[in-house]
Amino acid sequence: MASRRRMLLKVIILGDSGVGKTSLMNQYVNRKFSNQYKATIGADFLTKEVQFEDRIFTLQIWDTAGQERFQSLGVAFYRGADCCVLVYDVNVTKSFDNLNNWREEFLIQASPADPENFPFVVLGNKIDVDGGNSRVVSDKKAKAWCSSKGNIPYFETSAKEGFNVEAAFQCIAKNALKHDSEEELYLPDTVDVVGGQQQRSTGCEC
Amino acid sequence: MEETTSYPSIEPSNFDLIVVGTGLPESIIASAASAAGKTVLHLDPNPFYGTHYASLPLNDLVSFLESQSGPQSQPPETSSDHASISLVTRPLYSALEINTYSSEPIDNSRKFNLDLAGPRFFFCSDSIIDLILKTGINQYMEFKSVDASYVSDAEGKLENVPDSRSAIFKHRSLSLSEKNQLMKFFKLVQGHFGNESEEDKIPEQDLESPFVEFLTKMGLSQKLKSIILYAIALANYDQDNLEVCKDIINTKSGINHLALYHSSIGRFPNANGAMIYPIYGQGELPQAFCRRAAVKGCIYVLRMPVVAVLMDKDDGTYKGVKLVSGQELFSPQLIVAPSFTFPSTLGPSPAQVANSCDAKEKVARAICIAKKSLKPEVANCLVFIPPRSLYPEQITSIRVLQLSGNVAVCPSGMFVTYLSAMCGNVEEGKKLINAAINALFSLPTPGNSEKSAADSLSEHIEEKPRLLWNALYIQELTTGSFDSISRTMMPDEHLDYNNLLDATEKLFREIYPNAEFFSVTTLSDENLDDGGSELDP
Numbered sequence: 225m226a227s228r229r230r231m232l233l234k235v236i237i238l239g240d241s242g243v244g245k246t247s248l249m250n251q252y253v254n255r256k257f258s259n260q261y262k263a264t265i266g267a268d269f270l271t272k273e274v275q276f277e278d279r280i281f282t283l284q285i286w287d288t289a290g291q292e293r294f295q296s297l298g299v300a301f302y303r304g305a306d307c308c309v310l311v312y313d314v315n316v317t318k319s320f321d322n323l324n325n326w327r328e329e330f331l332i333q334a335s336p337a338d339p340e341n342f343p344f345v346v347l348g349n350k351i352d353v354d355g356g357n358s359r360v361v362s363d364k365k366a367k368a369w370c371s372s373k374g375n376i377p378y379f380e381t382s383a384k385e386g387f388n389v390e391a392a393f394q395c396i397a398k399n400a401l402k403h404d405s406e407e408e409l410y411l412p413d414t415v416d417v418v419g420g421q422q423q424r425s426t427g428c429e430c
Numbered sequence: 431m432e433e434t435t436s437y438p439s440i441e442p443s444n445f446d447l448i449v450v451g452t453g454l455p456e457s458i459i460a461s462a463a464s465a466a467g468k469t470v471l472h473l474d475p476n477p478f479y480g481t482h483y484a485s486l487p488l489n490d491l492v493s494f495l496e497s498q499s500g501p502q503s504q505p506p507e508t509s510s511d512h513a514s515i516s517l518v519t520r521p522l523y524s525a526l527e528i529n530t531y532s533s534e535p536i537d538n539s540r541k542f543n544l545d546l547a548g549p550r551f552f553f554c555s556d557s558i559i560d561l562i563l564k565t566g567i568n569q570y571m572e573f574k575s576v577d578a579s580y581v582s583d584a585e586g587k588l589e590n591v592p593d594s595r596s597a598i599f600k601h602r603s604l605s606l607s608e609k610n611q612l613m614k615f616f617k618l619v620q621g622h623f624g625n626e627s628e629e630d631k632i633p634e635q636d637l638e639s640p641f642v643e644f645l646t647k648m649g650l651s652q653k654l655k656s657i658i659l660y661a662i663a664l665a666n667y668d669q670d671n672l673e674v675c676k677d678i679i680n681t682k683s684g685i686n687h688l689a690l691y692h693s694s695i696g697r698f699p700n701a702n703g704a705m706i707y708p709i710y711g712q713g714e715l716p717q718a719f720c721r722r723a724a725v726k727g728c729i730y731v732l733r734m735p736v737v738a739v740l741m742d743k744d745d746g747t748y749k750g751v752k753l754v755s756g757q758e759l760f761s762p763q764l765i766v767a768p769s770f771t772f773p774s775t776l777g778p779s780p781a782q783v784a785n786s787c788d789a790k791e792k793v794a795r796a797i798c799i800a801k802k803s804l805k806p807e808v809a810n811c812l813v814f815i816p817p818r819s820l821y822p823e824q825i826t827s828i829r830v831l832q833l834s835g836n837v838a839v840c841p842s843g844m845f846v847t848y849l850s851a852m853c854g855n856v857e858e859g860k861k862l863i864n865a866a867i868n869a870l871f872s873l874p875t876p877g878n879s880e881k882s883a884a885d886s887l888s889e890h891i892e893e894k895p896r897l898l899w900n901a902l903y904i905q906e907l908t909t910g911s912f913d914s915i916s917r918t919m920m921p922d923e924h925l926d927y928n929n930l931l932d933a934t935e936k937l938f939r940e941i942y943p944n945a946e947f948f949s950v951t952t953l954s955d956e957n958l959d960d961g962g963s964e965l966d967p
Contacts, residue, residue: 268725269569289724294438296730298479300570300717303710335540414572414709415701417563 233274233400234304236286238326239311240319241293244349247383248311249285252393257384274397283397295329302334307343307400312361314348314380320361320369327373343399344376347392352382437755440731444760445471447941448751450517450736451767453481454927455910455918455934457719459765461565462938464726466945471759472720472728475735478713479720481767482522482920485543485711485839488535488899491797492528494546495903498769499523512740512749512758519769522906522920525856531874532898534844535799541841543711544797547921548848549831550712551576551705551812554694558715558927565948567718574837576705579812580805581661582830584820586869586894588805588813591661593704594695604653611650615658618648619685620692632681641684642669660816660827663687664925666852668817668825675825676791707810707831710838739764739915748914763941764915768908791852793923794859796867796902798847799840800895804870809834813870820865826852828866829925845895847871852923859904871897909933912940 237245246267250256253270267287274283286305291297308330312319327344336342348366351359363380370376377399379392446468449460457479460472476494478484486494499521508514530536552559552573562568580588592598595616598609621630636644641663645655659665663684667675679687694704708714724730738752740760750760805811813830820828828851835842849866853859867873872894910919910933918937922929935947 268721289721290727291721291724291730293729294440294731294734296732298717298720298732300479300710300714301721413700414574415698415706417559417568417573417698417706 232282232284233306233397233404234284234286235307235309235396235400236302236305236330237288237309237311238292238297238330240313240316240322241290243311243313243316243319244383245311246287248347248349248381248389248392249287251383251386251389253285255386257386259384276398276401281397281401283393283400297329297333299333302330305330305334305336306404307345307396308334309345309347309396310376311347311349312366313350314361314366315350315353315358317360320348320366323369340374343403344373345392345396345399346370346376346378348378348380349383351380352385352387437734437753437757438731439755439757440471440729440753440759442469443758445469445729446761447471447763447765448473448759448761449765450474450751450770451481451765451918452476452479452716452720452732453767453918454483454716454719454921455930455937456481456765456767457716457723458561458931458934459918459938459941460728461719461723461726462947463942463945464723464728465565465948466942468942468945470723470728471761472723472730473734473736473753474732475754477733479717479732480546480713481716482769483547483713483716485545485713488539488542488544490539491542491544491546492901495523495526495901499526499903511743513743513746514738514740514752516738517736517751517766517770520771522769522908523903524906525860525902525904527860527902529897529900531896535899538841542799542846543713543839544846545712545839545848547712548795548797549812549829549850550848550921550925550927551707551831553690553704553926554697554701554706555690556694556926556928558931561931561948562715562718564950565719565722567722570718570721571714572709573701573706574709574810575702576707576810576812576831577702578805578808579661579703579705580814581657582813582815582819582869584869586804586871591657591812591814593662593691608651608654611648612654615645615648615650615654616688616692619688622685623689632685637680637682637685639681640669640672641665641679641681644681644684656816658684658688661812661814662691664827664829666826666923668827670817671825705812707833707837736766736770762914765937765941766915766917768910768918768920770917791854791907791923792856792859793905793907793921794849794851794853794863794902795905796849796863796900798849798867798871798900799898800845800847800871801843801898802895803834803845804830804832804847804895808832809836815866815869820862820869824862824865826862828862830866830870831925844898850923853904856904860902863902867897867900871895873897910937912937916941 239245247257249270253272269284269286272283274281288297310323310326312323331339367378370378377395379388381388381392383389447463447470449456449472452474460470464470579591581591582588589603590597590601592601592612598612622632645658659669663679665679667677669675691704735754736751737754740750740752740758742749748764750758752758810833815828817824817827828849830847830849832845832847833839834845840846849863851862853862874896906920908920911917916937919933938947
């Protein structure tokens with residue numbers, strides 16, 4: 225019998241405030257975009273069912289809930305992730321420079337068993353802004369950084385236009401699944417605290 | 431000049447509530463206040479969540495205990511517009527003792543998630559579990575069963591706690607008449623709580639009498655009384671010695687414990703017994719409440735010490751805080767972790783924040799690491815060492831929780847064991863804990879290297895797990911206080927969170943008399959964004 229953990233793939237999205245983490249999630253899961261930027265309040269995680277071959281998995285995409293603003297994401301946020309998505313804004317150099325810090329922070333906090341091969345995916349977001357004229361980080365520069373970190377898959381996206389978002393998350397889901405199946409079954413059969421109480425509306429295979 | 435470059439500037443500068451410290455009570459209040467629509471800023475000087483309730487890697491745990499074991503002085507702070515009082519920490523741990531018999535635990539420091547406030551677990555029917563479900567933070571946490579519960583004697587011999595019908599039936603050392611007595615007693619308590627007639631109720635005068643007297647009246651043997659009092663009702667003090675007992679459990683409270691225990695068994699279909707433990711340690715709990723608060727708009731800043739409290743120059747009322755960055759932030763209410771205090775010499779100190787509200791009793795705690803389970807084949811278990819089991823002057827019960835790698839608190843193949851006992855002073859606490867460690871573990875003789883041939887032979891004969899590393903410390907007990915500056919409480923002496931949760935809810939209600947403590951309506955919109963997440967079949 226498959227345990228809950230093996231059905232659920234945890235994906236976390238990291239990056240500076242304002243690069244579009246919540247928008248990317250919303251575009252992928254709900255196909256919605258809001259022009260109204262507000263620092264994230266109310267976003268927790270979104271779930272989406274994905275199918276690979278004949279099995280259905282639940283992709284659980286965790287938002288930072290605004291705790292990234294002062295680099296105050298706790299270790300619980302990072303733990304147990306099956307894939308880490310690093311997002312920057314192609315129009316803001318600093319958000320690209322900080323990718324390295326976010327990656328290192330993840331590796332320290334999550335302490336994955338095999339840090340060399342842990343699946344990251346990098347997204348360069350907001351390519352739609354000003355028709356690409358305000359862009360400051362080139363595609364070449366981003367790809368060079370990704371290849372220097374063990375060939376991290378790289379996608380350029382627009383959460384606003386919905387451009388490349390589906391493709392990026394397909395790759396994220398695939399890598400998360402690959403990681404999950406390689407990971408030894410470390411924590412089998414946890415207590416189902418929801419099953420005894422009430423039916424959960426989402427993300428539960430019971 | 432203050433160094434401002436390395437600290438971020440926080441916007442806005444006015445909040446409904448500022449909370450300093452991310453221990454469980456602070457985190458619950460931040461979460462409840464955010465859910466009630468208050469603007470909350472939650473700060474912590476540490477780089478991790480949880481303060482005195484955290485679970486930490488081994489090296490970080492030692493550093494934190496060391497840093498909190500002595501007073502820290504800070505230069506007086508000044509503010510142009512307000513009277514300013516330095517916020518200093520008072521030591522809440524003492525007599526810290528670390529023994530390293532093998533470098534293996536330290537070499538794997540980051541693979542440990544050690545609880546500062548252990549031993550602690552949840553009964554499946556505990557009120558904190560209800561709150562976890564109500565607030566939806568169960569989505570951030572996972573749990574595993576505590577597999578078994580034992581009573582130990584002075585030699586460390588463990589006997590099962592007969593906590594259910596089947597456990598009574600299978601028990602090896604109870605006599606047939608004892609089994610009947612216990613079965614009858616469980617039935618009696620069940621009848622009391624059942625919806626049946628008045629005659630099944632336990633009489634009022636019995637409910638108010640000491641539980642131990644009621645158990646005697648019901649004809650239970652000494653051994654059964656001890657099991658019920660210390661392993662099921664979780665009594666702290668020797669209940670047979672009413673003169674030294676500082677906390678006599680009455681029958682009402684005793685049977686409530688029994689009912690909680692029994693309703694916990696089977697509450698969750700795939701839990702093995704009455705108790706569960708969170709994967710990655712108890713420190714997950716404050717973190718989960720903080721994330722819930724963040725989702726509701728609470729702003730989080732770790733690594734941000736508060737250096738001073740700002741008071742109105744004229745009337746001395748609380749106005750705000752000054753951060754290490756020099757920034758000044760304002761709020762009508764401030765909540766601080768129990769370690770913060772204000773020196774009375776530095777101007778007007780709010781009376782309620784004075785250092786006087788703390789209990790005389792302390793809790794002795796220890797963390798032991800070994801490579802073998804206290805009971806073969808059992809991963810996670812509880813052990814109770816009732817009063818007078820170890821030596822005649824042992825007046826408090828010693829409580830032990832062993833956890834394995836399957837709850838991700840240590841590398842697989844190792845075991846972490848927490849011990850705690852109430853004590854009147856440091857010497858008594860150390861004596862209690864050391865006697866318990868001696869009963870349960872074998873201590874490597876100093877000077878011997880770890881793995882000589884003689885050692886592995888003696889390991890074969892000696893059944894007790896060999897100690898690789900341990901830490902022992904004495905923790906102060908503090909109560910909360912309410913004012914425009916409120917203070918939360920240290921982890922209490924109990925194994926569950928029931929008293930802490932009650933005290934936290936009370937503090938919240940004093941601060942916000944008109945707000946609901948996690949109302950159902952503010953929580954119902956939590957999955958607002960989740961609406962389109964499910965694919966239609």
